[in-house]
Amino acid sequence: MDKIQILDLGGSIVAPEVIDTKFLQEMRDFLQAWLEEDKERKLILIIGGGAPARKYQAAYKGTEADPATEELDWIGIMATRLNAQLMKAVMGPLCLDDVVTDPTKVKSMKGRVLVAAGWKPGFSTDYDAVLLAENFKAPTILNLSNIKKVYSADPNLDSSAVPLDSLSWEEYQRMCGHTWTPGKNTPFDPIATQKARDLGLKVIAADGRDLANLKNIFYGHEYTGTLIGPE
Numbered sequence: 132m133d134k135i136q137i138l139d140l141g142g143s144i145v146a147p148e149v150i151d152t153k154f155l156q157e158m159r160d161f162l163q164a165w166l167e168e169d170k171e172r173k174l175i176l177i178i179g180g181g182a183p184a185r186k187y188q189a190a191y192k193g194t195e196a197d198p199a200t201e202e203l204d205w206i207g208i209m210a211t212r213l214n215a216q217l218m219k220a221v222m223g224p225l226c227l228d229d230v231v232t233d234p235t236k237v238k239s240m241k242g243r244v245l246v247a248a249g250w251k252p253g254f255s256t257d258y259d260a261v262l263l264a265e266n267f268k269a270p271t272i273l274n275l276s277n278i279k280k281v282y283s284a285d286p287n288l289d290s291s292a293v294p295l296d297s298l299s300w301e302e303y304q305r306m307c308g309h310t311w312t313p314g315k316n317t318p319f320d321p322i323a324t325q326k327a328r329d330l331g332l333k334v335i336a337a338d339g340r341d342l343a344n345l346k347n348i349f350y351g352h353e354y355t356g357t358l359i360g361p362e
């Protein structure tokens with residue numbers, strides 16, 4: 132496991148319809164224990180918009196026949212910032228920096244944990260995670276959301292979709308496309324995908340609520356999830 136770990140935490144994990152405070156506490160305890168084992172370890176947590184983003188975007192969409200894409204993104208960004216502020220508080224003294232809102236400006240951290248939120252319209256927090264991985268020279272992003280694996284198609288729309296253990300960036304792009312729409316539901320967003328591919332990064336997509344599985348990933352044991360890239 133790398134000394135610096137980039138956790139791209141989907142909003143569905145941090146802020147689902149009802150926030151699961153016990154889960155947040157358990158996740159904090161697990162991450163804290165991992166950090167305590169080695170003084171050189173660090174964590175960057177990038178937090179998605181979750182239910183508040185979708186709820187507020189839906190409210191705005193309800194008022195407009197043709198809602199502005201940028202407004203939808205800004206609403207989503209503000210939700211990521213609220214969720215990130217919550218995560219920063221949950222991490223307590225491990226996190227000494229303010230929540231990051233421009234990933235291009237940050238190249239170091241004071242604490243053991245850095246928490247980041249959305250930056251500007253045009254992509255999701257997956258892209259912000261890629262920019263932070265680039266700045267901190269981390270080769271892998273752990274993308275944690277509400278799915279156990281990436282499937283051959285969206286399993287919620289296609290019942291014949293099969294789970295995949297690994298795939299290349301090219302295969303992933305063929306499946307999830309190249310264009311961005313606010314609130315888009317894909318395991319990794321298309322803009323982030325192109326940048327991750329260009330940088331030769333790896334992404335492990337896994338279920339963020341399964342802490343036993345997360346432990347397996349952190350400690351290099353066999354895990355349930357999908358490896359995308361690096362080719």
Ligand SMILES: Nc1ncnc2c1ncn2[C@@H]1O[C@H](COP(=O)(O)OP(=O)(O)O)[C@@H](O)[C@H]1O
Pocket residue numbers: 140141142143144179181275276277278280281282283284285286287306315316317318
């Ligand atoms: N090929 C695919 N494999 C798995 N899930 C997919 C795929 N394509 C689309 N999805 C959708 O992506 C969703 C996960 O993305 P998202 O809801 O944005 O997660 P998060 O909010 O946790 O980042 C799944 O619930 C699923 O509906």
Ligand SMILES: O=c1ccn([C@@H]2O[C@H](COP(=O)(O)OP(=O)(O)O)[C@@H](O)[C@H]2O)c(=O)[nH]1
Pocket residue numbers: 140141142143178179180181182184203204205206207208211248249250251252253254255256257259312313314315
């Ligand atoms: O840098 C960013 C991050 C987020 N968003 C917007 O905020 C929404 C919620 O963020 P994200 O998709 O990362 O949250 P998640 O789907 O993981 O809950 C996105 O759909 C975008 O509309 C954005 O425009 N720029």
